[in-house]
Amino acid sequence: xxxxxxxxxxxxxxxxxxxxxxxxxxxxxxxxxxxxxxxxxxxxxxxxxxxxxxxxxxxxxxxxxxxxxxxxxxxxxxxxxxxxxxxxxxxxxxxxxxxxxxxxxxxxxxxxxxxxxxxxxxxxxxxxxxxxxxxxxxxxxxxxxxxxxxxxxxxxxxxxxxxxxxxxxxxxxxxxxxxxxxxxxxxxxxxxxxxxxxxxxxxxxxxxxxxxxxxxxxxxxxxxxxxxxxxxxxxxxxxxxxxxxxxxxxxxxxxxxxxxxxxxxxxxxxxxxxxxxxxxxxxxxxxxxxxxxxxxxxxxxxxxxxxxxxxxxxxxxxxxxxxxxxxxxxxxxxxxxxxxxxxxxxxxxxxxxxxxxxxxxxxxxxxxxxxxxxxxxxxxxxxxxxxxxxxxxxxxxxxxxxxxxxxx
Amino acid sequence: xxxxxxxxxxxxxxxxxxxxxxxxxxxxxxxxxxxxxxxxxxxxxxxxxxxxxxxxxxxxxxxxxxxxxxxxxxxxxxxxxxxxxxxxxxxxxxxxxxxxxxxxxxxxxxxxxxxxxxxxxxxxxxxxxxxxxxxxxxxxxxxxxxxxxxxxxxxxxxxxxxxxxxxxxxxxxxxxxxxxxxxxxxxxxxxxxxxxxxxxxxx
Numbered sequence: 001x002x003x004x005x006x007x008x009x010x011x012x013x014x015x016x017x018x019x020x021x022x023x024x025x026x027x028x029x030x031x032x033x034x035x036x037x038x039x040x041x042x043x044x045x046x047x048x049x050x051x052x053x054x055x056x057x058x059x060x061x062x063x064x065x066x067x068x069x070x071x072x073x074x075x076x077x078x079x080x081x082x083x084x085x086x087x088x089x090x091x092x093x094x095x096x097x098x099x100x101x102x103x104x105x106x107x108x109x110x111x112x113x114x115x116x117x118x119x120x121x122x123x124x125x126x127x128x129x130x131x132x133x134x135x136x137x138x139x140x141x142x143x144x145x146x147x148x149x150x151x152x153x154x155x156x157x158x159x160x161x162x163x164x165x166x167x168x169x170x171x172x173x174x175x176x177x178x179x180x181x182x183x184x185x186x187x188x189x190x191x192x193x194x195x196x197x198x199x200x201x202x203x204x205x206x207x208x209x210x211x212x213x214x215x216x217x218x219x220x221x222x223x224x225x226x227x228x229x230x231x232x233x234x235x236x237x238x239x240x241x242x243x244x245x246x247x248x249x250x251x252x253x254x255x256x257x258x259x260x261x262x263x264x265x266x267x268x269x270x271x272x273x274x275x276x277x278x279x280x281x282x283x284x285x286x287x288x289x290x291x292x293x294x295x296x297x298x299x300x301x302x303x304x305x306x307x308x309x310x311x312x313x314x315x316x317x318x319x320x321x322x323x324x325x326x327x328x329x330x331x332x333x334x335x336x337x338x339x340x341x342x343x344x345x346x347x348x349x350x351x352x353x354x355x356x357x358x359x360x361x362x363x364x365x366x367x368x369x370x371x372x373x374x375x376x377x378x379x380x381x382x383x384x385x386x387x388x389x390x391x392x393x394x395x396x397x398x399x400x401x402x403x404x405x406x407x408x
Numbered sequence: 409x410x411x412x413x414x415x416x417x418x419x420x421x422x423x424x425x426x427x428x429x430x431x432x433x434x435x436x437x438x439x440x441x442x443x444x445x446x447x448x449x450x451x452x453x454x455x456x457x458x459x460x461x462x463x464x465x466x467x468x469x470x471x472x473x474x475x476x477x478x479x480x481x482x483x484x485x486x487x488x489x490x491x492x493x494x495x496x497x498x499x500x501x502x503x504x505x506x507x508x509x510x511x512x513x514x515x516x517x518x519x520x521x522x523x524x525x526x527x528x529x530x531x532x533x534x535x536x537x538x539x540x541x542x543x544x545x546x547x548x549x550x551x552x553x554x555x556x557x558x559x560x561x562x563x564x565x566x567x568x569x570x571x572x573x574x575x576x577x578x579x580x581x582x583x584x585x586x587x588x589x590x591x592x593x594x595x596x597x598x599x600x601x602x603x604x605x606x607x608x609x610x611x
Binding site for chain 2: 029068071074075081082085225229230233234236237240241243244247248250251252254255258260261263264
């Protein structure tokens with residue numbers, strides 16, 4: 001065995017890689033379970049790819065056969081129901097895990113210098129994931145699949161001058177139809193592998209800047225411990241908890257995230273009473289509908305997703321540790337999270353009366369949070385420094401401020 | 409929350425989940441209603457006659473239900489879609505997934521079947537589905553109290569059957585699920601203690 005490894009090592013840095021990325025890779029010992037969600041996301045990606053490959057063996061991307069082929073999988077393929085429910089629940093699990101992963105980053109300020117690129121690769125991953133989920137949702141060819149795809153592709157009409165051409169080009173026709181289904185199927189199979197590659201880039205960036213940690217300060221060498229075995233086992237325990245929750249849904253509530261209308265085959269002649277996207281798009285959908293003008297709504301929705309990338313610059317506080325030592329940022333974080341949940345509720349219901357107004361107010365709060373952050377964060381910095389901070393945190397903040405002022 | 413409490417909660421969820429089960433006799437009665445009444449106009453195309461064997465029907469009973477149709481044939485409506493279109497001005501929807509395709513599932517189907525009444529103009533209408541094109545097949549709108557009871561029982565039976573038909577693997581899924589969740593709870597407990605043991609090295 002050792003001989004084989006030595007043979008490989010001369011030709012490929014296997015031992016070096018294992019040491020550098022796992023057994024010697026220094027990880028802050030104070031990382032909480034909130035830091036385990038990145039690993040969970042990677043695991044769910046693998047679940048989705050594996051189950052997806054098996055589904056593709058039995059699924060038929062043809063508008064006349066797609067709906068029936070899903071029922072064929074559910075009823076006739078051995079354990080087809082299990083593979084399909086793992087995949088359909090996996091999509092929701094993926095978003096739940098990723099949103100938690102992002103919330104942790106926002107709460108602890110993990111996007112701050114020097115982790116901007118790490119954060120941006122994550123933002124790119126989110127966009128790829130959203131595109132993949134959106135295209136995958138068309139494949140069952142149910143009513144909600146069809147009309148969801150119709151509504152979302154329609155948004156590209158807002159493009160100046162070429163709007164109509166772009167919509168036709170995306171659909172492969174004047175309406176969502178067989179060509180749309182086949183191209184979405186093809187891309188839905190491709191994108192997960194792009195995500196896989198982007199995850200590798202995300203990890204390279206992570207291993208360059210290393211994990212942030214809840215204390216906000218750079219830990220002394222003695223407080224960093226090797227990733228393996230300490231965090232492999234911690235992540236595996238977290239995975240166990242995740243799997244229990246995930247599989248409870250798969251086995252006992254598998255229709256939880258499947259809209260009833262999607263059990264009706266797509267019918268281009270009949271619009272469902274209410275077109276509702278999947279839960280993970282609801283807050284953004286609510287923002288889209290809260291702006292009266294189509295182009296304005298589309299721009300607002302796009303910005304609401306992309307604005308996270310600007311966080312390293314919008315947050316101008318030099319106090320580290322994220323929300324932990326920053327009462328105002330913490331309050332803003334919680335208001336923002338609540339705001340997103342309210343937007344999600346609004347997005348799931350027809351926009352009328354009070355609910356329409358609630359959606360508009362929450363959309364305003366959503367964007368105000370980001371717009372006010374540059375000013376609030378600077379003011380808060382002065383406030384918390386005057387009020388007093390743990391010495392190590394204060395020293396880091398003062399050092400950063402001095403560096404910044406030296407540059408001016 | 410302590411880990412013991414957490415695991416307790418998970419165990420409770422495990423054994424309470426999906427406990428409501430229609431009994432076999434009810435599903436069989438419902439199957440008869442579906443084949444003898446619903447199937448006249450509605451298809452249940454994702455069901456095959458052989459699927460009835462899973463409900464506990466004997467082969468002879470299924471043979472009687474299927475008539476000249478093959479064991480592996482799907483349950484296609486007795487009426488041709490073109491005739492249906494002429495008669496009802498719509499093609500009645502397939503029922504195999506109906507319990508999943510409406511919010512409320514089996515309860516919706518029950519409420520719809522029993523929801524017929526005679527309106528002020530003396531015409532038959534439906535509380536749940538205004539403008540429905542389906543006739544009041546059990547004639548519940550004209551039934552007296554005793555007749556109503558019988559129809560409600562039939563509606564309950566066929567709703568339970570359609571719920572089964574929309575998800576014939578449900579029973580197998582829940583049985584397998586208990587083992588899988590049990591396995592993962594056990595594994596996770598082991599991982600928890602292993603984690604504690606490994607992290608002790610840092611003390």
